[in-house]
Amino acid sequence: MADVDSLAGDEAAAIERAKAVLVQTATFDSAVNDYDAQSNGNFDQVTETAVTDQDGGIYVFEYRDGDGSRRVPPSKMPSLDAAREEGLRCAVEVLADLDLNTGPIPDWLIRIYDEHDTLLAVVDLEQADAARQAADQKADRRDGS
Numbered sequence: 001m002a003d004v005d006s007l008a009g010d011e012a013a014a015i016e017r018a019k020a021v022l023v024q025t026a027t028f029d030s031a032v033n034d035y036d037a038q039s040n041g042n043f044d045q046v047t048e049t050a051v052t053d054q055d056g057g058i059y060v061f062e063y064r065d066g067d068g069s070r071r072v073p074p075s076k077m078p079s080l081d082a083a084r085e086e087g088l089r090c091a092v093e094v095l096a097d098l099d100l101n102t103g104p105i106p107d108w109l110i111r112i113y114d115e116h117d118t119l120l121a122v123v124d125l126e127q128a129d130a131a132r133q134a135a136d137q138k139a140d141r142r143d144g145s
Contacts, residue, residue, distance in 0.1 A: 016078060058115040059083040064094055064106050084121050087112050091128035
């Protein structure tokens with residue numbers, strides 16, 4: 001929830017953002033939904049998890065993890081634009097942990113798939129760096145620097 005000011009006064013957006021963060025960072029011992037209840041826990045092989053409705057869709061985020069990658073359980077997001085925004089925010093965090101002096105520069109940081117495992121969007125190093133710089137400038141303006 002790095003940019004809390006953008007959610008001020010919009011309780012529904014704040015709740016949806018919190019849900020997305022929780023889904024991506026927490027592992028629960030109990031089933032959260034029907035997919036979890038029927039799953040063997042192998043989220044690398046994503047099957048159809050839910051019907052997409054006018055309230056959004058199901059998205060799977062794949063994160064650069066050192067030389068490899070990891071996928072998190074599917075998340076319901078309001079739209080592909082919201083999923084891209086979340087992917088970009090997460091890519092900025094991945095970028096902060098990435099040591100670009102130790103090996104080849106990765107060609108992607110976050111990949112976003114739909115519930116059918118179709119690649120929808122990719123966030124690369126250049127996009128993450130531009131978003132980081134924009135966030136830094138916004139913080140500087142807010143702080144009066």
